[in-house]
Each structure stands twice: as C-alpha cells, then as structure tokens.
Amino acid sequence: MTTSLLRQLDYLPEGLLTASPDELESLLEGPTLIHLQGNHAEPLFVSVLLHGNEPTGLLAIQSLLQRYKDKILPRSLSIFFGNVSAASKRARRLDEQADYNRIWPGTELAECPETKMASQIVEIMSEKQLFASIDIHNNTGLNPHYSCVNKLEPEFLQLATLFGRFVVYFIRPKGVQSSAFAQYCPAVTLECGRPGQQYGVEHALDFVNAALNLTEIPQHDVHAHDIDLFHTVAQVCVKDDIEFSFDDEQAELLLNSDIERLNFTEIARGTPFGKVTSNKGLPLIAMSETGENITERFFSNEQGYLAIKRPTMPSMLTLDEKVIRQDCLCYLMERLAI
Numbered sequence: 584m585t586t587s588l589l590r591q592l593d594y595l596p597e598g599l600l601t602a603s604p605d606e607l608e609s610l611l612e613g614p615t616l617i618h619l620q621g622n623h624a625e626p627l628f629v630s631v632l633l634h635g636n637e638p639t640g641l642l643a644i645q646s647l648l649q650r651y652k653d654k655i656l657p658r659s660l661s662i663f664f665g666n667v668s669a670a671s672k673r674a675r676r677l678d679e680q681a682d683y684n685r686i687w688p689g690t691e692l693a694e695c696p697e698t699k700m701a702s703q704i705v706e707i708m709s710e711k712q713l714f715a716s717i718d719i720h721n722n723t724g725l726n727p728h729y730s731c732v733n734k735l736e737p738e739f740l741q742l743a744t745l746f747g748r749f750v751v752y753f754i755r756p757k758g759v760q761s762s763a764f765a766q767y768c769p770a771v772t773l774e775c776g777r778p779g780q781q782y783g784v785e786h787a788l789d790f791v792n793a794a795l796n797l798t799e800i801p802q803h804d805v806h807a808h809d810i811d812l813f814h815t816v817a818q819v820c821v822k823d824d825i826e827f828s829f830d831d832e833q834a835e836l837l838l839n840s841d842i843e844r845l846n847f848t849e850i851a852r853g854t855p856f857g858k859v860t861s862n863k864g865l866p867l868i869a870m871s872e873t874g875e876n877i878t879e880r881f882f883s884n885e886q887g888y889l890a891i892k893r894p895t896m897p898s899m900l901t902l903d904e905k906v907i908r909q910d911c912l913c914y915l916m917e918r919l920a921i
C-alpha cells in the first residue's frame with residue numbers, strides 16, 4: 584500500500600505567510616491542503632503553485648491571509664499548496680513528476696501518485712458544499728491577464744469577469760483543476776501574467792478577496808459588452824523530432840523572436856510564425872479539443888515560411904524553449920458570441 588502524497592492541516596504553520604516559494608517544501612514537507620474556518624461555512628477553494636515556477640498565487644494568498652491575521656475570514660477557505668518540491672527548484676515540475684495541472688479527475692494520464700492525490704482533494708472538497716474554486720497561474724509569454732473556464736454557465740462567466748473582461752473557454756487539455764471542480768461549483772483559472780510582477784499579485788489578491796466576500800455569485804447572464812470571450816480551438820506543439828530555435832539559423836524551425844507579440848491579437852491569414860528548413864513536413868502539430876489533428880487547417884509552408892492559414896487569435900506564445908517542449912508552443916482561439 585502506498586501512502587498519499589497529500590498532507591492536510593486546519594491551521595497555518597508558523598512561517599507560512601512569509602516563506603518564499605523555495606522554502607515551502609521544507610516547511611510543509613509536501614503538497615498540502617489547509618482548511619481555514621470563516622463566517623460562511625461553504626468554502627472557497629484556491630490552489631496555488633500547481634506549477635512550481637508560478638509564484639503569484641502563493642504571494643497573493645500570503646498577502647490575503649496577512650490582511651485577515653487577527654480577523655475571522657468572511658468565508659471558509661481551503662488552500663492547496665501544490666508542487667512545493669518543484670517550487671524549491673523554481674521549476675514548473677520535476678522531470679519525474681506528472682504536471683500538477685493535468686492530474687485532476689478527467690485526466691488522460693495513467694494513474695500515478697499525483698492523480699490519486701488530485702482525486703483525493705476533489706473528494707475531500709466536494710463533501711464540503713463548495714462555494715467556488717480558483718486556480719492561480721502565471722505564464723511565460725507576453726499575455727494580458729485573463730481567466731479560463733470550462734463551462735459557459737452564467738455563474739462561471741460572472742466569476743470570471745470579476746477578474747477581467749478576457750475570458751477563455753476550453754475543454755482540452757484534460758485533467759486541469761478548474762475542469763474537475765466545475766462539476767461541483769463555479770470554477771476559474773487565473774492567468775496573472777509573468778511571475779515577479781507585483782501587479783499580478785495585487786490583481787489575484789483583489790480577486791480572491793472579492794470572491795471571499797461575495798455572499799452569492801450572480802446567476803444572471805453577463806452583458807455582452809462586459810466580456811471578451813474566446814474559445815480555444817487548437818493546442819499547437821512543435822513536433823518532437825524537430826529542432827527549433829529563436830536564434831539558430833541552422834535549426835529546422837527558426838521561430839520569429841517577436842512571436843509573443845501576437846498573443847491576444849486577432850491575426851490575419853498569411854501571418855508568419857517562422858522559417859522552415861526541414862523537409863519533414865509541417866514542423867508543428869495543432870490538435871483540436873477533440874483530439875483531431877488539424878495542423879493543415881491552421882498552418883501551411885509558404886515557400887519556406889511557416890504561415891497561419893486562417894484568421895485566429897493565439898495565446899500563451901512564449902520564447903521559453905523548455906516550456907515549449909514541456910507544454911506547448913501556443914493555443915489558437917476564436918471569438919465566441921454570448
């Protein structure tokens with residue numbers, strides 16, 4: 584029998600509110616779920632550091648809890664401090680670990696200690712009449728702040744637009760936290776820009792604080808002029824056998840070094856992503872949300888240039904080669920009318 588990865592506490596350990604992300608592992612000894620009581624019993628669930636190099640959620644929660652240090656929380660709050668061992672190395676995840684934002688119920692990963700832990704957390708939280716769920720991330724590219732939802736119901740969009748007007752709806756990748764919690768309560772993922780930006784911390788803090796102080800989430804439709812809603816239509820990865828670079832002219836795929844400027848802009852047919860020297864066919868794979876290969880619907884090789892074939896809007900384009908290999912190059916989106 585294996586023991587669970589998860590630890591649970593009903594108090595804040597000494598030093599937690601001032602610990603840096605790389606100190607958490609020695610303080611908590613592993614992924615930890617902390618339950619704090621508040622005036623409204625139905626808890627708000629917040630997860631931070633599902634990716635170890637995305638500290639904004641932790642910093643926001645630390646500031647929030649400092650604010651309530653000598654006061655009762657307006658609502659119960661359960662916080663999951665996720666991949667603390669990756670955080671100690673300032674890495675998204677460690678090589679031998681599953682990605683903590685792909686392990687939740689609905690995942691396509693084979694069962695592993697991390698997927699068991701995620702199921703255990705959902706089980707524990709679903710017994711508590713959840714109020715809402717928030718998962719806080721950073722990303723590496725040049726992106727505006729936005730939130731993601733996995734259901735288009737009014738309560739989800741109401742919660743999302745409390746963070747900002749950019750909202751992305753997606754159903755793939757599978758196994759993300761917000762998708763698992765969407766079965767039980769309004770759930771959002773926050774993308775708070777790059778790590779290390781104080782504005783991201785303050786924005787996340789204000790949002791969590793607002794959610795904590797809501798007595799209920801409005802159930803009426805969001806007004807169309809209060810939201811820019813996009814639907815992810817493809818996840819784009821560089822093919823495993825393709826060498827890519829942003830500066831090596833010899834690489835099979837030389838991506839444009841200003842590519843992240845395309846994030847959240849509506850781009851036209853013909854927009855180039857880079858230069859292709861390989862003769863292995865298109866160097867990228869675009870997969871639809873239903874797992875269909877739709878590369879040729881979106882990309883073509885125009886005389887050695889990798890070009891977009893139809894109007895679309897990219898997000899999460901990054902210059903970080905490790906992130907591109909571990910996760911993906913970008914997502915492609917289309918505007919959704921509500």
Ligand SMILES: [Zn+2]
Nearest residue numbers: 634637720721
């Ligand atoms: Zn993340």
